[in-house]
Amino acid sequence: MIKIFSGLLAIVLIAACHSHSHENEGDHMHDADGNHISATEPEPLVFTQYTDRTELFVEFDPLVAGQECRFAAHFTALGDSFRAIGTGTVKLSLTGEAGKQSITAHAPQVPGIFRLRMTPEKPGLYQLIFDIKTPEYTDQVVLDSISVYPDEETALQHHQPESGGGGNEITYLKEQAWKIDFATQAVQRTAFANVVRTSGVVVTAPGDEQTISAQTAGIVRIRKTGLFEGSAVGTGQVLFSISSQGLTDRNTPQQIREAQNDLEKAKADLERSQKLYDDRLLVEKEYLQVKNAYANAENRLETLTANYGQAGQDVRAGQPGFVKSLFVTDGQFVETGTPLAVISRNKKLVVRADLSQTAFSGISGIASANFRTINGNIYSLAELNGRLVSIGKSAESTLFIPVHFEVNNRDGLTPGTFIEIFLKTNAQTRALVVPASAVMEEQGTYFCYVQTAGESFEKRELRIGSADGRNIQVLSGLKEGERVVIKGAYNIKLSTASGTLPAHGHEH
Numbered sequence: 485m486i487k488i489f490s491g492l493l494a495i496v497l498i499a500a501c502h503s504h505s506h507e508n509e510g511d512h513m514h515d516a517d518g519n520h521i522s523a524t525e526p527e528p529l530v531f532t533q534y535t536d537r538t539e540l541f542v543e544f545d546p547l548v549a550g551q552e553c554r555f556a557a558h559f560t561a562l563g564d565s566f567r568a569i570g571t572g573t574v575k576l577s578l579t580g581e582a583g584k585q586s587i588t589a590h591a592p593q594v595p596g597i598f599r600l601r602m603t604p605e606k607p608g609l610y611q612l613i614f615d616i617k618t619p620e621y622t623d624q625v626v627l628d629s630i631s632v633y634p635d636e637e638t639a640l641q642h643h644q645p646e647s648g649g650g651g652n653e654i655t656y657l658k659e660q661a662w663k664i665d666f667a668t669q670a671v672q673r674t675a676f677a678n679v680v681r682t683s684g685v686v687v688t689a690p691g692d693e694q695t696i697s698a699q700t701a702g703i704v705r706i707r708k709t710g711l712f713e714g715s716a717v718g719t720g721q722v723l724f725s726i727s728s729q730g731l732t733d734r735n736t737p738q739q740i741r742e743a744q745n746d747l748e749k750a751k752a753d754l755e756r757s758q759k760l761y762d763d764r765l766l767v768e769k770e771y772l773q774v775k776n777a778y779a780n781a782e783n784r785l786e787t788l789t790a791n792y793g794q795a796g797q798d799v800r801a802g803q804p805g806f807v808k809s810l811f812v813t814d815g816q817f818v819e820t821g822t823p824l825a826v827i828s829r830n831k832k833l834v835v836r837a838d839l840s841q842t843a844f845s846g847i848s849g850i851a852s853a854n855f856r857t858i859n860g861n862i863y864s865l866a867e868l869n870g871r872l873v874s875i876g877k878s879a880e881s882t883l884f885i886p887v888h889f890e891v892n893n894r895d896g897l898t899p900g901t902f903i904e905i906f907l908k909t910n911a912q913t914r915a916l917v918v919p920a921s922a923v924m925e926e927q928g929t930y931f932c933y934v935q936t937a938g939e940s941f942e943k944r945e946l947r948i949g950s951a952d953g954r955n956i957q958v959l960s961g962l963k964e965g966e967r968v969v970i971k972g973a974y975n976i977k978l979s980t981a982s983g984t985l986p987a988h989g990h991e992h
Contacts, residue, residue, distance in 0.1 A: 541938025568596025568662040572618035580610035666972035677908040689832035702728035727796030750778040838884035856904040857896030
C-alpha cells in the first residue's frame, strides 16, 4: 500500500502537467485493489530571474520523467521602461548528466508570453536554459538545480505547498505592467553624500550678453521683421536703423556732407604741404600738423558713413543668440549711446543657491549639486557640464550665503526663474539608496512596493533619510538586493484601491 501523505491534502490544484479524472472518496482515491491514491498534485514552480537585459518570469509544474509539462514563460525586455518581448524565438534546453533535450517556440502566443511543452526523458538534476533571440538582442537565462522526478509520487514528496504571502501581498500581472510605464530596480548600498536642500535662481552668465547701443542720434526704425523679446538673431544681422534725415540738429546726412568737404580741404592742404616739405620750404612740425588734420578728417567721415545706408545708420547684432530685452519702439528718437536691445547667447548660465547661515556652518564643503527645474526636470552638475564658481563670504544683505554654479543651458533653466537645489557635501556615507520615484507618501508615512515574485508585490513602509532630488536614502524597511518598483508604483496603488484582485490570464 502506498503511504498516505496527510500534509499534502490541502494543496490546491493550480496547474497540471497532465490531466486527471477521478472520483473522490472522502479525502482519498483508491485503485482497483483498494489501495490509497493521493488526490493532490504537486505545487507549481515559479521562478523570477534577471539578467542585465531581460526578466524571465516562468511557471511550470515539477518535472516528471515521461510526463509532458507546460511552461508559461514571460519575457520582459529591461530598460528605462520594461516592455513585453513581442517578436522573437525562445529555445528551452534541459541539460544535465543524464542528457540534453530542447524545444523551441518560434513566436510568443501573445506579446511577452511564450508557451512551451516538454516531456523530460530521464530523472536527474538539470539546468533549464532559456535562449531568447529578438530582432534587437540575444540573451540567455539559466535556472540551476531543477529536478526531474521518476514519478509523480516522488514529486509530491518534495513539493509541499508554500504558505501564502499574507494580506499585504498584491497581485499585479505582467499583462498590466506591460501596458504602462513600468520598471523595477534592485536596492543597492552605495556611497551617498550628505545633502542640503535649498532654493535658488537662474541668472545670465557674465560675458554671455551684449548690449546694442545707438551710435548716433536719430529716429529708430526696426529693420528685422517680427523683432520681439525672445526672437533669434544671427551675427551681423541688421536689427535697427537710425536716421536723422530732416532733423535740424545732429542731422547725419548734413554731417556727412560737411565731413566730405572737410576731407577734401584737408587733402588739398596735405598735397600743398607735401611739396613745400619736399622742397624744404616747410618745417616738419607744420607738415605733421597738416598731415594729422587730414587723418582726422578721414576718420570722421569713415565713422559717420560706417553702416550708413539709404534708411540711415544700420545697427547689427554683434553675436548670435536671442533678444533678451528690447528697449525701443519703432519711430522713437534716441540719443547717441542709448541702449537699444540686449542680445544673449544663453549658452552659459549661472545658478545662485541661497544657503542659510545655519546650514552653511554645518557642512564641510560643497562637492556638487542637483537642480530641479520648475517643469520637474532634474539635472546633475556633471550633466550640465557645470562647475562650482564661488561661495560667498558674507551674508549681510540677504542673511543667506550665496553659492554660484556656472552651467550649460538646458530645458527649464530660464534666466530669472527659481529652482530647487540639492547641494551635495564632501561628507559621504554608505547607505541603501532607491530612486525618488520609488517612494510614495501617504498621510505622512513613506512607503514603496517591493517585488516579491514575478507578479507579486508588497507594500513596505519606509523610514527615509537624505534626498538629493533623484535618490533617497532608506534607513529601514528594505534590504539590499530587494527589487522595488521605480516606475508604475501609482498604478499598483490604484489597483489595490478597488479591493479586487485581477483575473489571472495565464495557463498553469
